[in-house]
Amino acid sequence: MSVVLQAGGDIDFVGEARSGTEAFELCRKLKPDVLLVDLVMPEMNGVAVIQKLREEMPDIRCIALTSYDEAELVRDALDAGAISYLIKNLPLEALAQSIRDAHAGKSTIADEAIKALRLDKDGGAAT
Numbered sequence: 001m002s003v004v005l006q007a008g009g010d011i012d013f014v015g016e017a018r019s020g021t022e023a024f025e026l027c028r029k030l031k032p033d034v035l036l037v038d039l040v041m042p043e044m045n046g047v048a049v050i051q052k053l054r055e056e057m058p059d060i061r062c063i064a065l066t067s068y069d070e071a072e073l074v075r076d077a078l079d080a081g082a083i084s085y086l087i088k089n090l091p092l093e094a095l096a097q098s099i100r101d102a103h104a105g106k107s108t109i110a111d112e113a114i115k116a117l118r119l120d121k122d123g124g125a126a127t
Helices: 001-005 021-030 046-056 071-079 092-103 113-120
Strands: 035-037 060-068 084-087
Touching: 001 092, 021 035, 035 046, 035 092, 035 113, 046 071, 046 084, 046 113, 060 071, 060 092, 071 084, 084 092
Parallel strands: 035 060, 060 084
Antiparallel strands: none
């Protein structure tokens, strides 16, 4: 994925972590502009990473990138400070554009996440 994201020339892939703790420590060291955060990681989950980063390094924009579209996870990630919530099945160009948007301060919320929030709000009724 890093090679494809860098192919456009305007995104630099600076690191990758295997756990939430490692992701947080790498952010301290590398100070990226945008962080892609998986919500399910060992040691510290993605929501905790986002929350801790927002407290200590608020200039880093966090994108929750996950396979899960449950309303509670969406709310938790956004409440923690994620600028965007994306589902992993999106095309790489859409991911790259979401990274560019996050860098510019614009949010991107996956349609699946919006639908989950609407269904939850409506008590499970179809919209």
